Amino acid sequence: MSHAWLIVGPPGSGRSNAARAFAAALQCAExxxxxxxxxxxxxxxxxxxxxxxxxxxxxxxxxxxxxLARKSAMTPTGGRWQIIVIEEADRVTDQASNALLKSLEEPPPRTVWLLCAPTPDDVSVTIRSRTRELHLVTPNDDDVARLLINRDGVDQQTAKQVAHITQGHVGWARGLARSESARATRQHIITLPSRLTGVGACLQEAAKLVSIAESQVKENVAELDATERANLDASYGIGGGSRPAEIATTYARDKKRLEEEQKSRAKRLVRSELDKVFTDLTTWYRDVLTLQLGATPLPGTAPGVLPAVQIVNVDAADAITAAAQATTTAQTIRYLDAILTARAQLDHNVSPLMAMESLLLSLGSKR
Ligand SMILES: [Zn+2]
Structure with missing residues (x-):
C-alpha cells in the first residue's frame, strides 16, 4: 500500500470523485x-x-x-486509515510544497495522502517522485450520455448533444443538460465570434462576459456566504445582549477575515467561469480550423472521404462553416494563440476584464 497517491486526469475526468471513492474503499471493511x-x-x-x-x-x-501535516500524523479515531485528500494539489504554493514533502517522506503507518491534479507536471518534481501516479481518462460521449440518461433522467437527445459538446466532462454536461441559464450562457458564447464586428462591440462583449461570470458566481455562492456568516455570528452569540469589548474586537477581526476569504473565493470562481468561456471559444476555433483543413462538416455529407472529423459545436455548425470560409488557417491559429495568451494572463493575475478585452479585440481583428 502506497502512502501517497497522485490522481491525475483532465478537467471533468472525475479526479476528486475518484479520490473520495478510493478513500471510502480504504475505510470500508468490505x-x-x-x-x-x-x-x-x-x-x-x-x-x-x-x-x-x-x-x-x-x-x-x-x-x-x-x-494538514499535523492532522496526518494523528492515529485514525474510528476508521482504518487517516486520509488527507487535496483536491487541487496544483494550487499548493512552492513554500507549502516543502512542508508537504516532509509529511510524504515519513508517513505514519496508517496515513494515506491522495493528491489530485490535472497532470503530473502540475505538482513539483520532488512531490511527484514520492507519490504513486494514477491516470484517469476522459470518458467517451456514449458513456457520458448513458450516465446522464440513467442517473439524472435527462432525455436521450439532450444527453447525446451535451455529451458531445462538453467533450466528456461529466459535471459540465450535467450542468448544461439541467440548467436553462447554463444553456443560455453557452448560446451567448458560441454566437460571440460573429458579433465581434468592431472595437466598440468587442469592448462591450468583454464587459458583458465578465459581468455574466460575476453574477453567476454571486448566485452560486450567496447561500454558502450567508451560512458561513451565520455560523460565525452564532459562535459569538450575536443577536443577544451586549458583549465585552475584547470579544467585540475578536469578532470584528474574524468577520473581516471571513469577508476576505469569501472575496478571494469569489475571485477564483470568476476566473474559473471565464476559463469555461475560453474552453468554449477554443473548441469553436478548433472546429473552424478542422473545416479549413478539409474535414467534412457533418458525417455522411461527402461520400468517399475518410471518417469525417466531427466538429464539437454541432449547435453552431452554420456560423462555424461561415467563419471557416471567411478566414484563413493562419488567422484561425492566431485566434487560438490569443485565447491561450488570455488564459495565461488570468493565471498571472491580470484583471479579468483586461484579459477579456484584449482577447476579444484580437478575435475581432481581421489580420
Ligand atoms: Zn462500505
Missing part, C-alpha cells in the same frame, strides 16, 4: 460497499478520519499544509 457508515460518511465528507481539502482562495498556503 473494500468499498457504498452503503456502510464508513462509505457514506466518507463520500459525503463527514468522516472524521478523511480530510477533504479544496482551495478556498487562489492557492493552498504553507499554514494550511502545516495544519
Amino acid at each position: 473494500g468499498g460497499c457504498g452503503e456502510c457508515n464508513s462509505c457514506r460518511t466518507t463520500l459525503s465528507g463527514a468522516n472524521p478520519d478523511v480530510t477533504l481539502v479544496r482551495a478556498q482562495g487562489l492557492s493552498i498556503g504553507v499554514d494550511e499544509v502545516r495544519g
Whole structure:
C-alpha cells in the first residue's frame, strides 16, 4: 500500500470523485460497499478520519499544509486509515510544497495522502517522485450520455448533444443538460465570434462576459456566504445582549477575515467561469480550423472521404462553416494563440476584464 497517491486526469475526468471513492474503499471493511457508515460518511465528507481539502482562495498556503501535516500524523479515531485528500494539489504554493514533502517522506503507518491534479507536471518534481501516479481518462460521449440518461433522467437527445459538446466532462454536461441559464450562457458564447464586428462591440462583449461570470458566481455562492456568516455570528452569540469589548474586537477581526476569504473565493470562481468561456471559444476555433483543413462538416455529407472529423459545436455548425470560409488557417491559429495568451494572463493575475478585452479585440481583428 502506497502512502501517497497522485490522481491525475483532465478537467471533468472525475479526479476528486475518484479520490473520495478510493478513500471510502480504504475505510470500508468490505473494500468499498457504498452503503456502510464508513462509505457514506466518507463520500459525503463527514468522516472524521478523511480530510477533504479544496482551495478556498487562489492557492493552498504553507499554514494550511502545516495544519494538514499535523492532522496526518494523528492515529485514525474510528476508521482504518487517516486520509488527507487535496483536491487541487496544483494550487499548493512552492513554500507549502516543502512542508508537504516532509509529511510524504515519513508517513505514519496508517496515513494515506491522495493528491489530485490535472497532470503530473502540475505538482513539483520532488512531490511527484514520492507519490504513486494514477491516470484517469476522459470518458467517451456514449458513456457520458448513458450516465446522464440513467442517473439524472435527462432525455436521450439532450444527453447525446451535451455529451458531445462538453467533450466528456461529466459535471459540465450535467450542468448544461439541467440548467436553462447554463444553456443560455453557452448560446451567448458560441454566437460571440460573429458579433465581434468592431472595437466598440468587442469592448462591450468583454464587459458583458465578465459581468455574466460575476453574477453567476454571486448566485452560486450567496447561500454558502450567508451560512458561513451565520455560523460565525452564532459562535459569538450575536443577536443577544451586549458583549465585552475584547470579544467585540475578536469578532470584528474574524468577520473581516471571513469577508476576505469569501472575496478571494469569489475571485477564483470568476476566473474559473471565464476559463469555461475560453474552453468554449477554443473548441469553436478548433472546429473552424478542422473545416479549413478539409474535414467534412457533418458525417455522411461527402461520400468517399475518410471518417469525417466531427466538429464539437454541432449547435453552431452554420456560423462555424461561415467563419471557416471567411478566414484563413493562419488567422484561425492566431485566434487560438490569443485565447491561450488570455488564459495565461488570468493565471498571472491580470484583471479579468483586461484579459477579456484584449482577447476579444484580437478575435475581432481581421489580420
Ligand atoms: Zn462500505
